[in-house]
Amino acid sequence: MRGLKIRMEYSVKGITFTKDELELVKLSDIDANSVPPCHIFTFIQERPFLLLRAGDFVEEEFLVKYKRKGIQSFYCLNIASEKESQKYKTIFSKFNNAKNEIQRRRVKDELVKIFADDYWKQSDKSFLSFVSACFDQFYNLPEDVVVSLQESSLVLYSRALLTSSFSVMNCVMHSILDTNFISDLYNASFMMDYSLGGRKEFNFLLSIACEKERNAPGSGIEFLKARNDASKELLEFTEHPNLSAELALEHSNCFYNPETVDFIRYHHEKADGSGFPGGHTYGAISETETILMFGDNITPFEEHIFQNYDGALLVKEGLSKLKKLTIQNKLPLNTTLSLWEEAMKWGVAVEERKQGEVA
Ligand SMILES: [Fe+2]
DSSP states (O other): OTTOOOOOEEEETTEEEEGGGOEEEEGGGSOTTBOOSEEEEEEETTEEEEEEOTTOOBOHHHHHHHHHTTOOEEEEEESSOHHHHHHHHHHHHHHHHOOSHHHHHHHHHHHHHHHHIIIIIOSSOOTHHHHHHHHHHHOOSOHHHHHHHHHHOHHHHHHHHHHHHHHHHHHHHTTOOOHHHHHHHHHHHHTTTGGGSTTSOOOHHHHHHHHHHHHSTTHHHHHHHTOTTOHHHHHHHHHHHHHHHHHHHTTGGGOSSGGGGGGGGGTTOOTBSOSSSSOOBGGGSOSGGGHHHHHHHHSOSSOOOOOTTHHHIIIIIHHHHHHHHHHHHTOSOHHHHHHHHHHHHHHHHHHHHHHHHHO
């Protein structure tokens, strides 16, 4: 058996890894108020303990607690890499530094190309790189909002991260390139379902109604109506766009344009007026007011556990499923879908042409 190297494999809460795959990271190198691109472990007597999963919010308190215990470093298992995340952060800072509209449009092209390459052409990249960069760049709400959402429901928390990140890219697709406005839509997306959990536990009946509604509008409401013990949930569900908008308005000082909070009120309206709570038709809702709907409808109503290959699943497959939902459910997203499809095709083609030229 000489020369045989035994590599101990660990499995912690469904995460399987060997110690070789872990990276030792100093506590001081982990940012508070961030969404790290890795699972974070500590070892006690050679046994690994999962402290945070990739995508969990890192509270200041968490770092202080371990610092007080004298812990100098953690073991990290990368899902996305810091380098990948930094790539998107650099693009966002280019938007901030752009001096005029022409420069902003060039940055848009650059971002579309990178995004298409990572999440359309390739199938081995994690969406967490983009999610982590978006949170770092655009999250402006108090810490309490993200912490309470995470504590109330991991479904609502992971959806908030995903839908908000999709809203950033959806702004870019619609050539909304003002970073203050993008930031407002990021934070509005983050809070669009906040009233369902946030300050309280996310009710089981409501979670069922939400996913039913996403797949077949009207069926979530029908499900609650059919029960004789769900009158409270029915009211909470039908009014959640207004209730969440009211809660977001409590943080209006975090928005550059507080009126964008009102977009939350329309995220369940439909093209033919069969949506809720207002029953407005697409004709009564502007294209900009549909920005949040895209992220909401492309993201399943389930807890998302970030994986190192989930980018294409969320973006490319998500878009293909959303196309069916849009037709089936009369979602006012036809323009949005065309913009995404054309941009992704263009982004991939440009990259291929470049490679061809080099060869
Ligand atoms: Fe909603």
